[in-house]
Amino acid sequence: DTGVSQDPRHKITKRGQNVTFRCDPISEHNRLYWYRQTLGQGPEFLTYFQNEAQLEKSRLLSDRFSAERPKGSFSTLEIQRTEQGDSAMYLCASSLGRNPGANVLTFGAGSRLTVL
Amino acid sequence: DAKTTQPNSMESNEEEPVHLPCNHSTISGTDYIHWYRQLPSQGPEYVIHGLTSNVNNRMASLAIAEDRKSSTLILHRATLRDAAVYYCILTTSGTYKYIFGTGTRLKVLA
Numbered sequence: 001d002t003g004v005s006q007d008p009r010h011k012i013t014k015r016g017q018n019v020t021f022r023c024d025p026i027s028e029h030n031r032l033y034w035y036r037q038t039l040g041q042g043p044e045f046l047t048y049f050q051n052e053a054q055l056e057k058s059r060l061l062s063d064r065f066s067a068e069r070p071k072g073s074f075s076t077l078e079i080q081r082t083e084q085g086d087s088a089m090y091l092c093a094s095s096l097g098r099n100p101g102a103n104v105l106t107f108g109a110g111s112r113l114t115v116l
Numbered sequence: 117d118a119k120t121t122q123p124n125s126m127e128s129n130e131e132e133p134v135h136l137p138c139n140h141s142t143i144s145g146t147d148y149i150h151w152y153r154q155l156p157s158q159g160p161e162y163v164i165h166g167l168t169s170n171v172n173n174r175m176a177s178l179a180i181a182e183d184r185k186s187s188t189l190i191l192h193r194a195t196l197r198d199a200a201v202y203y204c205i206l207t208t209s210g211t212y213k214y215i216f217g218t219g220t221r222l223k224v225l226a
Contacts, residue, residue, distance in 0.1 A: 004159075031212060042203055042216035043160065056213050091159050101148040101167070101209045107159030 004108035006092050012114045013082055020078045021111045025094030032075050033105065034067055035091040036060065043091055049075060082115045089113075119143070120204045125221040128194045136189040136220055138204030143184050146209040151178065151189045153200040154219070160203065163189065199224045 005024040013019050025032050030051050035043035046065070047057045051072035061067070064082075069075040079086055089110040097103030121139040128134040140149065150165040164171055164178045166187075171178040177190040191198055203219040 033212070033214075035216075040218070042201075042218050045213050045215060048212050050212075056211065058213075093159070095212075099209065100212050101146060101207045102165065103207065103212060104150075104162045104165070105152075105160075105214065107161065109157075110159050 004092055004094055004106050006090075006108040006111045008111060009109065010112045010114075012116065014116050015082060015084060017082055018078065018080045019082060019113060020076055021090050021092075021113075023075045023077070023092030023094075023108060025074070025092070026096075026106055027073075029094035029096045029106070030072070031095045031097070031103070032069055033093040033095070034075070034077050035093065037089040037091055037110070038087075046077075079113075082113075084115050087113055087115045119147075119206050119215065120217055122202075122204055122217060122220045124218070125223065127223045127225060128191075129225050130196060131193050134191040134194045134198070134222065134224075136191075136202050136204075136222065137186065138188070139186050140204070140206055141185045143206060144208065147206040149178065149180060149184075149187050150205050150207055150214075151176070152203045152205070152216075153198075154203070155197075155200045160216075163202070165207075194222075194224045196224050196226060198222065 033048040034046040037043045049069040064080045067077045091110045093105040093107040151163040152160040154160040166178045179188045201219040
């Protein structure tokens with residue numbers, strides 16, 4: 001088990017381009033989360049999946065953002081028509097917990113996006 | 117959205133104990149208290165969690181006040197590798213949406 005993997009680790013793009021990030025969770029984990037983190041701030045919740053179902057989305061996830069987890073394994077986060085304000089670290093986490101209160105998240109190292 | 121309050125920063129000397137406080141005055145009976153830490157250039161990592169009783173693991177101890185409105189993460193002997201941002205978060209039985217605040221940046225002095 002290699003933990004949660006995220007790809008790419010760094011992405012530089014021009015404003016208006018589309019970008020896609022991939023997350024491979026720990027294999028037996030059924031829940032997968034996306035967070036966004038800007039400099040000096042804590043991670044901000046974007047969305048989470050239970051298996052392939054997207055169960056909750058933050059209002060931070062505008063129409064330009066879409067996340068999928070097609071077979072309940074890996075997930076992708078796509079940002080269309082990127083803006084400079086999208087520059088951030090995008091973190092993925094996974095978990096296997098039956099009790100939300102005692103659920104422990106394992107995070108990946110993140111994908112850093114820079115929009116020029 | 118964050119339901120916890122932590123000091124922005126703290127300093128500690130190496131090999132001394134560190135007590136990181138967290139206030140959560142609006143905690144409900146079903147909320148767990150979780151601590152994560154984030155080392156530079158890494159994603160957050162789980163440290164410890166508890167509901168009502170104090171908890172110990174190989175990384176740290178968690179002391180929970182009797183009224184549960186505050187808690188303290190205890191690092192028994194700080195090392196330089198413990199320098200990180202420490203987040204205290206509440207998790208509720210009704211949702212998997214976990215809200216992080218800005219955390220406490222711990223600096224460990226050699």
